[in-house]
Amino acid sequence: xxxxxxxxxLLLLIIFITKSLSLHLNMIHRDSIHSxxxxxxxxxxxxxxxxxxxxxxxxxYIEATLSYPPSNSSTILSINAWSxxxxxxxxxxxxxxxxxxxxxxPKPLTTYHLILDTGxxxxxxxxxxxxxxxxxxxxxxxxxxxxxTWKPLPCSHPFCELRLRGWSCENNQCIYxxxxxxxxxxSGVLATDRLGFSSNQGGxxxxxxxxxxxxxxxxxxxxxxxxxxxxxLNSKPAxxxxxxxxxxxxxxxxxxxxxxxxxxxxFGDDAIIHDPNVKTxxxxxxxxxxxxxxPLIDISIASKRLGFAPGTFVPKKVGKKYEGGFISDSxxxxxxxxxNGPYETIIDGFVNYFKPYKLKRxxxxxxxxxxMRKEGFSSYPTMTFHFENGNDxxxxxxxxxxxxxxSDYFCVxxxxxxxxxxxxxxxxxxxxxxxxLAKGELSYVSADCSKDG
Numbered sequence: 001x002x003x004x005x006x007x008x009x010l011l012l013l014i015i016f017i018t019k020s021l022s023l024h025l026n027m028i029h030r031d032s033i034h035s036x037x038x039x040x041x042x043x044x045x046x047x048x049x050x051x052x053x054x055x056x057x058x059x060x061y062i063e064a065t066l067s068y069p070p071s072n073s074s075t076i077l078s079i080n081a082w083s084x085x086x087x088x089x090x091x092x093x094x095x096x097x098x099x100x101x102x103x104x105x106p107k108p109l110t111t112y113h114l115i116l117d118t119g120x121x122x123x124x125x126x127x128x129x130x131x132x133x134x135x136x137x138x139x140x141x142x143x144x145x146x147x148x149t150w151k152p153l154p155c156s157h158p159f160c161e162l163r164l165r166g167w168s169c170e171n172n173q174c175i176y177x178x179x180x181x182x183x184x185x186x187s188g189v190l191a192t193d194r195l196g197f198s199s200n201q202g203g204x205x206x207x208x209x210x211x212x213x214x215x216x217x218x219x220x221x222x223x224x225x226x227x228x229x230x231x232x233l234n235s236k237p238a239x240x241x242x243x244x245x246x247x248x249x250x251x252x253x254x255x256x257x258x259x260x261x262x263x264x265x266x267f268g269d270d271a272i273i274h275d276p277n278v279k280t281x282x283x284x285x286x287x288x289x290x291x292x293x294x295p296l297i298d299i300s301i302a303s304k305r306l307g308f309a310p311g312t313f314v315p316k317k318v319g320k321k322y323e324g325g326f327i328s329d330s331x332x333x334x335x336x337x338x339x340n341g342p343y344e345t346i347i348d349g350f351v352n353y354f355k356p357y358k359l360k361r362x363x364x365x366x367x368x369x370x371x372m373r374k375e376g377f378s379s380y381p382t383m384t385f386h387f388e389n390g391n392d393x394x395x396x397x398x399x400x401x402x403x404x405x406x407s408d409y410f411c412v413x414x415x416x417x418x419x420x421x422x423x424x425x426x427x428x429x430x431x432x433x434x435x436x437l438a439k440g441e442l443s444y445v446s447a448d449c450s451k452d453g
Contacts, residue, residue, distance in 0.1 A: 022200040022270050023207070025096040025231070026262040027116060027250060030054075033258050035095060036113050036137075036226030042258075044404035051333045051402065052366035052415060054093060055424060058332040059417040062119060066289065066322045066420065092117070093331050093425060096231060096265065099196030099204060100125065100212070101147025109196060109204070110138055110146065112228040116265065117331055121236040121290055122178060124186055124213030125229030132217045137225045143191070143214065153190040159211055159238050160190060176213055184220030188213055198264075210243050233265075234290030235283075235437050242437055247271045249434040250330065251449035252425055254399055263452055273434045278445045279391045285440065286315050286322055292435065294423065294442065296326040299342075300384040301349040312342060313421060323419045328433070328442065332424035334413040343416045350412050353381050362409050369412040373403070380410075383427070393444060395427045402426075 028035045031042070031050065042050065092115040099109045112125055126133045128142035143150040153160055155169035162169055166177030166187070174190040192211050196204035215229065232239045233248065241248045245268030252263055284293035296313040299306050315325030324338065337343040350369045354361075357379065359371040380397030387393065403410040413426050432447040 022266065023197040023205050023244075023268075024199070024264040024266045024270070025098070025116070026198055027094045027252070027265050028096060028262045029255050029258075030093055030095060031255070031258055032260065032262070034262055037095070037224045038258070044407035047404060048367070048402055048407075048411065049365065051413065051426075054333045055336055055415055055422075056366070058093070058329070059336045059415075059420070059422060062291070062327060062329065062332075062422065063417065063419045065119060065291070093333055095227070097198070098231070100141055101143065101193050102149040103146050104148055107146070110141070112138060112141070113226050114229045114231045115227065116231050116233060118233045118329060119291055119331060120230060120232035121234045121239040122176075122213050122232045123210075123230065123240045124178075124188070124215050126218055127188060127214035127216060129216055132219055133215070134218060134221055134223060135225055136228055138228055141214065141228075143193075147193055149208065150191055150193045153192060153211060157190075178213070184218075186213065186215040186218045188216040190214075207244070210240070211238060212240075235292065235435075235440075236290045239290070241267070241435065244268055245271075246437040247435065249273065249432060251432040251447050251452040252330065252429045253449040253452075254426070254429040260450070263449060271434050273432055273443050273445055275432075275445045278443050279393075280441050280443045281387045281389070281391050283440045283442060284315060284325065286325070289322060291325075292328040292442065293325045294328050294385075295388040296385055296421075297388060298386040299346065299349075300382075300386065301346070301353055302381040304349070304353075305386070306345055306349050308342065308345070321419075324421065326421045326423060328423045328428075330425050330428060332422045334415065334424040334426040336415050336417045336420075336422040336424065338419065338421055339416040342421060343414070346414060347412075350381065350414075364409070364411055366415060367411040367413075368416075369414070370409055372409050373407070385423075393431070394446075396430070399427055399429045 030037050031039055094116045095113050096116050097111050098114055099111055103109060114125060126136060126140050128140045130140050133140065152173040154172050155162065155174050157174060160174035161167055168175045176190050177185065177187045179185045190211060191214055192209045194206045194208045195210045196206050199205040233241045236242065247268055249266045249271035250263060253260055281295055284295050286293055293315055298308050313326045315322045337346055347368050354371060359374060362370050362372055364370045380401050382397055383395045383400045385393045400412060401410045402413045430447060430449050431444050434443040
């Protein structure tokens with residue numbers, strides 16, 4: 001009886017430890033002191049310009065992913081061949097730390113800095129033999145020296161698509177080629193290995209047999225030397241999000257201070273939102289595209305609905321590409337809307353809101369709605385996104401405008417794009433978002449993301 005009781009206690013303890021273990025990636029804002037690309041102290045004006053430049057670069061990136069004809073193949077990685085990320089300092093917003101492989105003792109693990117991208121599917125890093133790579137501070141990942149668990153992906157694996165131009169099978173190893181819209185490319189071996197994540201237990205926790213690309217030839221990129229690769233988080237099966245349980249979540253703090261700690265990107269069951277106020281909407285399905293389109297119907301500024309016509313935010317196929325829609329993209333620093341369409345209506349809505357307050361309007365590069373700050377004024381408008389089935393998401397005024405304490409003016413953080421609409425990080429702040437790839441759903445609830453520990 002004692003033995004049975006001990007076994008039951010041991011089993012319960014194992015279950016408790018398993019359930020309490022929380023794997024995550026740190027979401028490090030590029031301008032944070034925790035970031036390897038920390039730019040140092042910035043003036044309010046410089047910070048505003050960086051927000052604008054990053055958002056515009058990101059919009060160009062997203063639009064270029066939709067500007068090439070989709071593949072007729074059901075290949076898991078094929079669409080990534082048209083993702084135009086340049087990996088410059090303007091192209092990304094959040095980075096993370098990851099370890100790859102199992103180094104033989106006493107060799108320590110190397111931590112790599114990778115861009116987090118909800119618009120890409122393939123996770124990859126620069127690897128030996130590096131035939132053509134950009135210079136980086138960390139040693140290049142070397143499977144022969146850095147990992148006893150690294151295995152090349154066989155050509156028979158469903159992630160290996162030899163029908164794609166440039167892909168090949170060499171010594172039963174799948175050689176991938178990913179071309180980007182601006183001419184950049186990465187090529188190397190698809191492989192599986194052990195990846196090390198952060199956890200609530202302190203040190204790293206490991207997940208085995210995850211698929212990623214070992215980039216041997218990486219041309220046309222211009223990243224900081226601290227940058228080593230990319231983490232793909234879109235909805236396609238080869239993305240890290242899909243491999244980690246088809247569910248991920250995050251809760252972004254408003255980026256007010258560069259000293260604030262990183263937020264957390266959670267996976268699997270740990271990404272489920274347990275809150276009675278949670279709302280759920282279905283993603284808009286767009287064939288062969290891995291972006292997360294949301295079913296936006298209308299927008300309100302303060303309490304006034306703008307009254308967009310039905311279908312305004314439905315993605316439309318124009319020739320061999322898609323335009324419009326409303327994409328959830330934490331990689332963009334702020335909201336972006338199409339010019340000669342929703343953008344002008346939204347800008348007019350903000351101008352009309354501020355008229356009664358008699359504020360002095362000022363011009364700032366890249367922003368159309370800016371005013372001088374008036375002592376005692378705090379009536380910044382909310383912005384409500386009306387989704388299908390009566391689901392609303394209200395953005396508080398402080399997340400709609402940029403009002404740095406050192407600045408004597410404020411601006412509405414919205415800019416214009418050519419071909420798509422983006423729901424950016426500034427307006428996603430203080431909401432917990434959970435992406436369920438299997439069900440094709442996004443769940444969200446208001447939260448204090450500074451407590452997302």
